[in-house]
Amino acid sequence: MMFLSETKLSGRELRTVRAKFEGFEGLEVDSVGRSGGLAFWWKKKVNCEFVSASVHHMDFIIHEKTGDWRVTGFYGWPVVADRHLSWKLLRILSSQSSLPWMRIGDYNEILFADEMKGGQREQWQMNNFREVVDDCGLADIPFEGYKVTCDNGQAGEDNRQSRIDQAMGTLERRERFPYARFIHLGRDWSDHSPLKLVLDRRDHTGGGKRRFSFEQVWVGEDGSEDAVRRGFERGGDIVTALEESASQLQAWKRVNIGKIVKAIATKRRQIERLNEGDRTVEEVTRRRKLVREVADLSRQEEQFWRQRSRALWLKEGDRNTSYFHRQAG
Missing domain, CATH: 1.20.81 (Receptor-associated Protein)
Structure with a gap:
């Protein structure tokens, strides 16, 4: 499965991109002008049920033989004055299901001061984020790689780095996927790192011998x-x-x-x-x-x-x- 946020593309443009990935199905949310834009894509063999979507989230239920679970892609309001709307939406989503829940995305906020380099975050902003995480019964999924996930690309005192992209899950998620981890991959042109959520300990990104594939x-x-x-x-x-x-x-x-x-x-x-x-x-x-x-x-x-x-x-x-x-x- 693949979740894309802040694509700055229309649904039609995103579907054109998806067509290049053979064997994938998905849904897309239009950007507003050149702001926002979401997409959630999955392989056809995955039994994925759409639940709801907005310009700030995409919610699905994954049906498996071992049991159903839920995954939500999230894009938080970028303006600080609107951030309370992010927390309101997360609380609404939390109340809608008791399934094991994975939540991934760009929250445009950090939980702790050490998740930011350069600049300063107001304590009340972080407190509000922590409060909604507690209210929803969520816990951070362990990550691998460089700590920050977003970099504004500037130099010296103007440089800002932060870990605003995170994966979280409920207690039921930990029981279902005890080896889940979030891998911060290397980035080239984007200001955000691509992120990989690994659910099985047998999945080793970048490790082991790659399987031969005839072209x-x-x-x-x-x-x-x-x-x-x-x-x-x-x-x-x-x-x-x-x-x-x-x-x-x-x-x-x-x-x-x-x-x-x-x-x-x-x-x-x-x-x-x-x-x-x-x-x-x-x-x-x-x-x-x-x-x-x-x-x-x-x-x-x-x-x-x-x-x-x-x-x-x-x-x-x-x-x-x-x-x-x-x-x-």
């Missing part, structure tokens, strides 16, 4: 057939031969496009280091330069595969056309 655009590429052939020549039984072929294909991929992928990974690690700690003018300038370079490299990688995919489509199209011409003859 259709490899078909017909120079050297790909040779890589498969070498794998079968070195393998013994069929399982070993397939594993060896996968290894050969991965080595072939690293040679053909590995330079771009490696450069992107290197620059993202550099960005990740710059995301943490205070910001000097030099660090902000360096980070912006790296973000532009990652965007350029990502476009090159996408262009590489688009060209290969189009070439494959045209080639297969010619084959099909020839086949039908032969049948018609």
